[in-house]
Amino acid sequence: MATSRPGNPVMRYVESRKNLIGCACGLAGLGVTLTGAAGALWPVVVVGLYGAGALIAPPERIPLPPLPDVDDQIEELRADLDTLRGYLAQIELPPAAHGRLTELDTLLGALLEPGWVTDQEHARVLARAVRKDVPEAVDAYERTRWWSRVVPGSEPPERHLERQLGALHDECVRIADSLREAEALRQETHTRYLEDRGGH
Known part of the structure; x- marks a missing residue:
């Protein structure tokens, strides 16, 4: 994952696995909405699927510190x-x-x-x-x-x-x-x- 903005927590979250998987699930929710299956509750479906995706995403891997040879x-x-x-x-x-x-x-x-x-x-x-x-x-x-x-x-x-x-x-x-x-x-x-x- 990109680490070009280590000091900006907003950009770190935007580039994080949680956000990316959440967005993918949210897009799936939009797909369900376009079929008409979600009805008037489509915002809840999209937000719920985004949240579920963000929850199931694996945690970010913290790189090991450089160790002396x-x-x-x-x-x-x-x-x-x-x-x-x-x-x-x-x-x-x-x-x-x-x-x-x-x-x-x-x-x-x-x-x-x-x-x-x-x-x-x-x-x-x-x-x-x-x-x-x-x-x-x-x-x-x-x-x-x-x-x-x-x-x-x-x-x-x-x-x-x-x-x-x-x-x-x-x-x-x-x-x-x-x-x-x-x-x-x-x-x-x-x-x-x-x-x-x-x-x-």
Whole structure:
């Protein structure tokens, strides 16, 4: 349906399905009137058929908003990961947490290589990890470590950091597993196709 006058509600209704189908039914009512079947009640018949047509018309379909392309999101995420790496390079972490962070960074870098992640949900999880979860975990560690020096005796903050980084790594591993399974299925399907085509 035409959308050349988005700001004019009158023209939107004139061009709407409800009005067009109502008009078609109203014209049918005029046809009935010309046969003499409606008699003196012809205005009621025409208006009634118009109203009935407008009521039974399907609703206007609202177009989907433009959604960002996954490839564009991943490209932006790669740039954000580089920024995050620059921040993390300035933070002094204990060896265990540093090792977990290195594993997570390696996995994130692999997942964000072009052409792997094509699912919006996977892109959302990775974006949350890069833009929120990892920076927040490290910042919370830094702040808590400072207070632990002032008020000793509390649980070491590196333990929470290690657990957080481990949970994020597990989340990314699940994405990697799903990508591996998809590629394995693709390979098996292609093998069957080639064998069936060759008559094996």
